């Protein structure tokens with residue numbers, strides 16, 4: 028792992044101060060930053076679930092000085108949105124307050140989606156896949172099944188893994204790092 032960007036450290040601290048324990052792990056953040064850096068010119072990135080902004084900080088750190096990429100993050104917890112609103116977000120990044128599954132069909136297509144919320148992953152996965160532009164990338168975290176105690180949760184993970192690994196619209200690979208990820212790309216041509 029490279030050194031952790033100061034903006035990520037600050038976001039992690041903010042999450043800790045609020046007792047929020049669901050921020051993405053560093054091994055996941057590293058990957059999303061790399062993928063963000065590869066976004067095509069004038070591309071769009073979507074994060075599902077802002078939490079307290081750790082994933083967003085990783086995405087923005089990956090983009091570095093680029094301002095041509097629009098970054099949208101969705102969060103329905105108003106308190107969390109307000110906590111982030113205190114931070115100076117760059118003009119090309121925004122947090123949309125609302126329900127992920129209601130918003131997904133309204134936001135257009137994206138070149139990179141980080142699915143880090145219950146909605147759009149454990150439920151409504153198809154809405155997320157539909158929001159991928161041709162050749163777009165999808166990163167889904169929290170896929171390490173051994174981290175789940177309940178059989179209900181384990182079967183949810185299995186269903187999502189199976190859906191991602193067998194969907195003809197996607198090429199997908201499992202990354203056994205951090206909380207466990209699946210990285211997929213949206214085929215431009217589906218037979």
Ligand SMILES: C[S@@+](CC[C@H](N)C(=O)[O-])C[C@H]1O[C@@H](n2cnc3c(N)ncnc32)[C@H](O)[C@@H]1O
Nearest residue numbers: 050051076077078081082103126127143144146
């Ligand atoms: C795992 S946390 C996100 C962490 C964040 N990506 C990070 O790395 O810091 C999931 C977030 O999704 C939000 N969430 C869950 N279901 C949602 C929904 N249906 N619509 C909007 N936000 C939702 C939760 O309130 C929570 O803050």
